[in-house]
Amino acid sequence: MPLRALAVGIALLLVCGAPRAQDFTFDASEFEKKPFELGGYIELKLQHYQLNQDSTLYKLGFYNQPRDSLDQTTLTLKPEGRLRSGAFTLNARAHLEGDWETRQFDREFRWDEFYGSYKPDPGFTLDAGKIALKWGKGYAWTTVGFVERLKDPNDPDLARQGFTMLAADYIRNFDGALRTVAFTPVLLPVTADVNSDFGSTGHLNAAAKLYLLYNDTDIDFMILSNGSRSRRVGVDFSRNLGSNLEIHGEWARIYDTQRPVIDASGKVAIKQQDAVSSFLLGTRYLTKSDATWIFEYYRNGPGYNETELQAFYSYVDTAYAQYLASGNDAPLQRASNVSRSGVARPNPGRDYLYLRVSQKEPFDILYFTPAITFIVNANDRSFSATPEVLYTGINNLELRVRAFFLVGDQGTEFGERVNSRRLELQARLFF
Amino acid sequence: MNLKRLLIALSLLIALPVIAADGNEILKKVDRNLEPESYEMYRKLINIEPSGARKEFVLYSVKKGRDKVVALFLAPSSDKGRATLRQAENMWLYIPNVGKPVRITSLQSVVGGVFNNADILRLDYTEEYNAEGVEEQKDAYILALKARTNDVAYDKLKMWVDRKLLLPTKIEAYAASGLMIKTLYFKDIKDFGGGIRRPATVETDSPLYKGHKSVMLYSQVKKRDFPDEVFTLNYLSRVEDLRK
Numbered sequence: 001m002p003l004r005a006l007a008v009g010i011a012l013l014l015v016c017g018a019p020r021a022q023d024f025t026f027d028a029s030e031f032e033k034k035p036f037e038l039g040g041y042i043e044l045k046l047q048h049y050q051l052n053q054d055s056t057l058y059k060l061g062f063y064n065q066p067r068d069s070l071d072q073t074t075l076t077l078k079p080e081g082r083l084r085s086g087a088f089t090l091n092a093r094a095h096l097e098g099d100w101e102t103r104q105f106d107r108e109f110r111w112d113e114f115y116g117s118y119k120p121d122p123g124f125t126l127d128a129g130k131i132a133l134k135w136g137k138g139y140a141w142t143t144v145g146f147v148e149r150l151k152d153p154n155d156p157d158l159a160r161q162g163f164t165m166l167a168a169d170y171i172r173n174f175d176g177a178l179r180t181v182a183f184t185p186v187l188l189p190v191t192a193d194v195n196s197d198f199g200s201t202g203h204l205n206a207a208a209k210l211y212l213l214y215n216d217t218d219i220d221f222m223i224l225s226n227g228s229r230s231r232r233v234g235v236d237f238s239r240n241l242g243s244n245l246e247i248h249g250e251w252a253r254i255y256d257t258q259r260p261v262i263d264a265s266g267k268v269a270i271k272q273q274d275a276v277s278s279f280l281l282g283t284r285y286l287t288k289s290d291a292t293w294i295f296e297y298y299r300n301g302p303g304y305n306e307t308e309l310q311a312f313y314s315y316v317d318t319a320y321a322q323y324l325a326s327g328n329d330a331p332l333q334r335a336s337n338v339s340r341s342g343v344a345r346p347n348p349g350r351d352y353l354y355l356r357v358s359q360k361e362p363f364d365i366l367y368f369t370p371a372i373t374f375i376v377n378a379n380d381r382s383f384s385a386t387p388e389v390l391y392t393g394i395n396n397l398e399l400r401v402r403a404f405f406l407v408g409d410q411g412t413e414f415g416e417r418v419n420s421r422r423l424e425l426q427a428r429l430f431f
Numbered sequence: 432m433n434l435k436r437l438l439i440a441l442s443l444l445i446a447l448p449v450i451a452a453d454g455n456e457i458l459k460k461v462d463r464n465l466e467p468e469s470y471e472m473y474r475k476l477i478n479i480e481p482s483g484a485r486k487e488f489v490l491y492s493v494k495k496g497r498d499k500v501v502a503l504f505l506a507p508s509s510d511k512g513r514a515t516l517r518q519a520e521n522m523w524l525y526i527p528n529v530g531k532p533v534r535i536t537s538l539q540s541v542v543g544g545v546f547n548n549a550d551i552l553r554l555d556y557t558e559e560y561n562a563e564g565v566e567e568q569k570d571a572y573i574l575a576l577k578a579r580t581n582d583v584a585y586d587k588l589k590m591w592v593d594r595k596l597l598l599p600t601k602i603e604a605y606a607a608s609g610l611m612i613k614t615l616y617f618k619d620i621k622d623f624g625g626g627i628r629r630p631a632t633v634e635t636d637s638p639l640y641k642g643h644k645s646v647m648l649y650s651q652v653k654k655r656d657f658p659d660e661v662f663t664l665n666y667l668s669r670v671e672d673l674r675k
């Protein structure tokens with residue numbers, strides 16, 4: 001009898017304790033605003049590179065320590081915090097990174113952002129400190145990001161490091177075709193200690209952005225004064241053409257450009273132009289089956305033309321042959337220095353195409369998103385193809401696997417990259 | 432006698448439109464009974480998979496006038512700080528890491544699951560739909576609603592409205608092709624104070640997501656006015672400042 005009573009008791013406990021499918025509760029008081037907030041993520045990234053031993057960038061980076069593959073493990077902590085007091089807010093985002101590569105270990109600490117905000121009313125904000133401003137409507141590239149660091153088209157959504165600046169934001173709304181006007185002036189000093197990687201030192205650079213929402217179209221006008229970088233002006237737009245189609249574009253005019261060019265004999269020259277234009281056109285389309293297509297064409301006005309790139313590749317081949325014959329690496333070092341300020345940067349050429357297709361939750365698998373991305377150098381027809389899968393079904397955990405395939409003949413951009421294949425596994429835990 | 436009949440017929444004709452239910456008037460009352468025109472509120476969205484696994488999101492939302500809505504994600508941590516803005520048929524998503532708002536479309540979903548952006552950033556029904564017919568039942572009106580423009584997420588809605596409370600009990604959403612996209616069930620009527628008494632739970636399922644269910648729970652629905660500048664792209668990174 002006691003056994004039976006125990007069994008009934010356990011059964012009752014199980015029935016009462018089991019969550020009922022319809023038992024939903026929500027009390028918003030659990031989510032009260034706090035004066036101090038801390039959040040962020042920790043990320044583990046494992047990468048395996050299959051090196052392209054015939055490529056120019058391999059010869060530059062590995063001439064004295066040849067190998068056919070490379071493994072890299074990166075642990076990144078990105079904590080961010082916010083402290084509020086009345087109209088003042090202190091914002092901070094740090095970047096701590098440990099990087100175990102086959103050849104060496106590197107670590108880095110930096111503040112991506114650290115700035116104070118004064119917000120006396122919703123129409124006005126004044127920010128001072130290290131701020132990551134993002135301008136432009138392009139997804140993979142931007143031509144009008146005048147006061148920001150370079151965007152990586154392989155990771156366009158990645159948080160980037162800001163610059164130290166004073167920025168204001170003034171917003172006004174109206175009725176009618178012109179619904180919003182917002183003005184963002186920026187002052188960005190460059191000295192030996194502050195923003196030294198922005199451009200030449202000894203300048204207080206002024207920039208501004210004017211945003212309009214006019215006839216359901218986002219329009220921005222931007223300007224950067226002559227100073228640490230040469231003067232440039234730009235405009236962008238974005239508009240929805242329906243419930244599943246968006247179009248966007250950017251155009252920038254850059255005055256007094258110069259870039260280092262190395263010819264096949266190793267002679268380095270600075271090429272100057274009075275003004276060049278860059279532009280970008282793109283679209284984002286959602287199909288009935290929930291696939292998102294993002295397509296962009298990018299014209300990189302100040303980029304290297306095919307002849308200049310070929311000359312560089314040719315010089316590195318010669319310099320590498322000399323090194324093998326004599327052990328003298330000076331010509332390779334010179335090419336390496338030139339490449340860092342241009343050729344080795346992501347997408348140094350003139351014309352590019354970008355296509356990304358992502359399918360939301362295929363086969364009814366929630367939070368599972370496979371995608372494939374192509375970045376094509378339209379001049380030499382070389383490209384990278386990157387299939388990936390993303391899973392976000394576990395609370396606060398994001399898992400991503402990507403494989404990079406770089407395809408191109410010798411003498412083409414993707415054919416001369418340091419690796420021909422790359423496998424990447426990434427786990428990001430948010431807190 | 433003929434004159435008398437004519438007068439009776441004429442008076443009946445005049446009286447009929449008054450007696451017959453006006454779908455758009457009912458819809459207007461439904462809108463105001465669901466929410467004040469300008470408000471703030473908290474919502475929890477729960478996506479439930481066929482296995483029973485759940486994913487939850489908490490949003491703080493504010494609305495002003497006929498066509499301006501902002502929603503800020505408070506949880507989970509992976510989505511915290513994301514904000515979505517709607518001005519009429521324009522929609523944007525701000526992701527703190529990305530740092531700039533991008534245009535999104537009403538049929539996409541920022542949370543996954545059965546709710547899409549149009550459900551999360553819903554405007555007044557009268558703003559987007561015109562009542563083309565009313566069927567009267569003993570306890571309910573059934574409104575046949577047609578989208579006013581092609582930009583609206585669902586081409587047609589069939590809305591069951593409680594006659595006494597003038598609140599929706601069920602909505603079926605259809606695409607222009609006639610395909611049923613989803614069904615919304617309004618449940619658990621609750622007094623939120625300030626004269627707001629409305630369903631605290633909205634459940635949805637869809638033949639396109641067999642076995643999946645999404646639930647939206649409401650809390651602290653309050654009438655509140657905001658300046659227009661809150662509903663702009665430049666303000667999306669600061670929506671948290673509105674919370675008291």
